[in-house]
Amino acid sequence: MICLGIEGTAHTISVGVVKEVKKKCRVLSNVIKIYRPKQGGIHPREAANHHAEFVAELIRESTNKANIDFNDIDLISFSKGPGLGPCLRTAATAARALSLTLNKPIMGVNHCVAHLEIGRGTIDNCKDPVLLYTSGANTQVIAFAEGRYRVFGETLDIGIGNCLDKFGRTVGLDFPCGPKIEELAKNGKNYLELPYSIKGMDIAFSGLLTAAEQYYNCGKKLEDICYSIQETTFAALTEVTERAMAHTEKYEVLLGGGVAANKRLQDMVNTMASERGARFFVPSKDLCVDNGAMIAWLGVLMYNSGIRMDIGESTIDQRFRTDMVDVSWRD
Amino acid sequence: MTKRVIYKGAEAEICLARYMGHEVVQKRRIRKSYRIKNIDSRLISYRTKEEAKLMSQARLYGVSIPIIYDVDLENGIITMEYLRGKRVKDILNNLSEEERKRICKKIGESIARFHNNDIIHGDITTSNMILLDDRIHFIDFGLGEKSGEIETKGVDLHVLMEAIESTHSKYSNCFKYVLDGYKKELKGDANKVIKKIDEIVKRGRYR
Numbered sequence: 001m002i003c004l005g006i007e008g009t010a011h012t013i014s015v016g017v018v019k020e021v022k023k024k025c026r027v028l029s030n031v032i033k034i035y036r037p038k039q040g041g042i043h044p045r046e047a048a049n050h051h052a053e054f055v056a057e058l059i060r061e062s063t064n065k066a067n068i069d070f071n072d073i074d075l076i077s078f079s080k081g082p083g084l085g086p087c088l089r090t091a092a093t094a095a096r097a098l099s100l101t102l103n104k105p106i107m108g109v110n111h112c113v114a115h116l117e118i119g120r121g122t123i124d125n126c127k128d129p130v131l132l133y134t135s136g137a138n139t140q141v142i143a144f145a146e147g148r149y150r151v152f153g154e155t156l157d158i159g160i161g162n163c164l165d166k167f168g169r170t171v172g173l174d175f176p177c178g179p180k181i182e183e184l185a186k187n188g189k190n191y192l193e194l195p196y197s198i199k200g201m202d203i204a205f206s207g208l209l210t211a212a213e214q215y216y217n218c219g220k221k222l223e224d225i226c227y228s229i230q231e232t233t234f235a236a237l238t239e240v241t242e243r244a245m246a247h248t249e250k251y252e253v254l255l256g257g258g259v260a261a262n263k264r265l266q267d268m269v270n271t272m273a274s275e276r277g278a279r280f281f282v283p284s285k286d287l288c289v290d291n292g293a294m295i296a297w298l299g300v301l302m303y304n305s306g307i308r309m310d311i312g313e314s315t316i317d318q319r320f321r322t323d324m325v326d327v328s329w330r331d
Numbered sequence: 332m333t334k335r336v337i338y339k340g341a342e343a344e345i346c347l348a349r350y351m352g353h354e355v356v357q358k359r360r361i362r363k364s365y366r367i368k369n370i371d372s373r374l375i376s377y378r379t380k381e382e383a384k385l386m387s388q389a390r391l392y393g394v395s396i397p398i399i400y401d402v403d404l405e406n407g408i409i410t411m412e413y414l415r416g417k418r419v420k421d422i423l424n425n426l427s428e429e430e431r432k433r434i435c436k437k438i439g440e441s442i443a444r445f446h447n448n449d450i451i452h453g454d455i456t457t458s459n460m461i462l463l464d465d466r467i468h469f470i471d472f473g474l475g476e477k478s479g480e481i482e483t484k485g486v487d488l489h490v491l492m493e494a495i496e497s498t499h500s501k502y503s504n505c506f507k508y509v510l511d512g513y514k515k516e517l518k519g520d521a522n523k524v525i526k527k528i529d530e531i532v533k534r535g536r537y538r
Contacts, residue, residue, distance in 0.1 A: 191369045200453065200474055235366035239341075246341035271365040 001304070002028070002068060003075040004098070005296025006055065008091025009083025009111045010137060011035045011042050013051035015058040016293030017066035017073075018121075020300050025121030028066035030286050030293040031058050036175055041165065048086030055094045062292065070102055077299025080108030081320030083137070088316040096314055106314050107299040107307070111290075112322040113149050115256035116142055117301060118287050118294035123254075126281045130250050132241045132269060135257030135290070136161035136176075139203065139237070141244045142322055144330060150323050152244035153201030160233055161259050163205040167229060170213050171222060181226045182262050188227020192220060196232055201243055203236050230264050238268045242276065251278040260288040305329035342378075342473065343407075350400055350410050358382075358473075360407030375407035378473065383409050385450055385472040392448045394441050395468040414470075416463025423457055423499055432508045437467050439512025442488070445469075447518050449479040451487050456494035485527030488513070492528065 007014040016030040035050035037043060063070060078095035081088055092108065099106035116131040130143040130152075139155040158166070161178060168177020194211050197204040208229070215225045241253060253273050259265060266282055273280040287293060305328040334346040334357065346357045360375045383402045386409075390396040401410040419438070423431060442455065452459075453474030461468040476483070488510075495506045514521040 191367060193369075193373070196370065196374065231367050231370060235363075235370050238365050239363075242341045268365040272363070275364065 001074045001300055002072050003077055003296040003299045003303075004059070004062065004073050005077040005109075005292040005294070005299055006059075006091045006095050006098075007079045007111070007290050007292045007295045008051050008055070008087045008094075009079045009081070009290060010087060011047055012290040013055055013058060013087075013091065014290060014292040014295075015055070015062040016291055016296045017062050017068060018293050018296040018300065020304075025118065025293075025297045025300070027122065027287070027293045028068065029062045029064075030291050031061045031065065032286065032289065032291055033058060040169070041175075042084070044084040044086045047084065048090045051087055051090040055090065058292075059094070059098065073102060073104055075105050075107060075296075075299050075303050076102070077107040077109055077295050077302075078314075079111045079114070079295050080315070081317035082111060083316075083318060085316070085318050088318065092314060092316050096311055099314075100311065105303065105308065106311060107302055107309050108314050108316070109295055109298040109302060110320055110322060110325045111295070112138060112140060112142065113325050113327075114294040114298040116149060116254065117298045118291075119254040119256060119281055119283050121297045121301075122283060122287060123281050125279065126252060126254060128250055129252035129254035129281060130241060130245050130248060131254045131256055132237060132260075133256045134160045134237060134259035134265070136165060138257065139205075140322060141201065141241050143244055143248045143250060144327065145248060147330075148323050148327055149325060151321075152247065153203060153240040156199065156202050156204040157206040158209070160205060160237065161257070163209050163233065164229070164259070166209055167212050167225075171216050171225075176258065178259055178262060181229065182264065184223050184226040185230045185264065186223075186227075188221070188223040188225070190221070190224045190227075191231060192224055192228040194228050194232045196236055198236055198240060201240050201247075203240055205233060208232060230262075234262075234265045234268050237265065238272050241269060242272050245276060245278060251276070253278055253280055255282040256288055258289045261285050301329040347413065348410070353400075354413050355400060355410050356397065356413045358409045358411070358471075362407075372405075376404040379404055379407045379409060382472045382475065385475045385477070386411075388448065389445045389450050389469065389472070392444055392450070394444050395463075395466045397468060397470060414461045414463050414468055416461040416468065418458055419460040419462055419467065420457035420498055422462060423505070424502065431502060431505065434462070434467070435505045435508030436512035436515070438491075439509040439514075440516040441467050441469065441512075442491075442509070443513045443516035443521070446484050446487070446513075446524075447516075449477050451476050451478050451483050453487065453490075455487055455491040457491075457498060458494075481523050481527050484524045485531055488524065489528050489531045492532075 001020045014032040017028040035047045076099045139159045141153040164178045173180045195207040270280045334348040338345040343360045397412040459471045
């Protein structure tokens, strides 16, 4: 089965084509285009305009790269949520148009669950992981339990990526700020104490953000602040992930989301995993960030488990929670 | 000093050891090499101190808690009395209905006693209760905090409700008995807290 997936939850519009081969996912193409605001954060309408402008082009590019004809496509899938309304609507509209034109079935999928399933689908031995999903908007620790992907811990305020971007904007870095902060942090030597906020299995970043901005305003070295932000937030993320692993008695950990590309975060989670005797997985970068291939792959899994959606049901849901999805494709 | 690990969690290990001629339990927080020394030491000593503080305060307010013999902040070790009792988790299902009701009421009374003094346990499950000399002893205040809010008290009880539903699912009236004891002992309006539990269930993040 071949599925074309359209992702459009936030700043990224992406189209991916995947093929199911022996229950595993083969990515045939995965083209990604990111809206970069000239200043400030994402403006939802501007982002949606960007997506509308490029989505048709990306669909063409994805089928060309996958070397397939439109008739080869068996299923169209799209990101149903969670995300920014205007962006979601744009991606969903493109998916509906394609579905009706080609007369192929449509499937709306949960973006967060897609991040987990693409790891299981593309990485050998990744069977039942705890996912640490870290992106701009989302920060969740997700694992499969009793028929659903349950959120064992999550941010109580802002996503880790958002925290990094907000700090970056304050000190004049360009979006996305994560990679720049990672570079600066390499030259940081002195740890500056920052709030470490864990409540049970949940985590909070807004207090740390304010404290980091204050360090900057009183003239502390930017490299040292970046280093301290990374060390503190990533340690907290690793700790809640470890707790979820202990609680669920799982011995695999998977990273997902844009921040998963950060080498220091990868190092920490990898160290934690090896000390627990657990396996550590991280997908390739284009499958970590928001991407169409993961949307396509989750569409395949859902369709194969017997789920069907008609055009009337292909709505979006800005607040589509991870644990609302009935995971009928797993035992 | 010899020690034998009897339980290993994500954050700490529980050991049997000897201390001044006594057989004792030690909760040892584990150093994590994924985080830098500065953060590691800060977290370990802070959490050890907070936990020991909550335990001794709860004991002061009449809740049965193992006696603390020593607190080592640098190494993150709490040395405490070894309770030769039984975990409530292991015995609750095998009691007569009458006896189960009595034990559950006692549990509720104890929870009310620390809630009366704004102590939140943070992880009330039947694995964290030990029955000894007909008294319910509470252990593991590692996720605890001080809070006077109805919300936090509600969450505290909600954790127990879920634990009972999963571990003692055949005897789901257990939680009702716990609340009976809680109502009896709580100063102030217990119904406000109980209403909060309903609200938390309806918010239903995990189901």
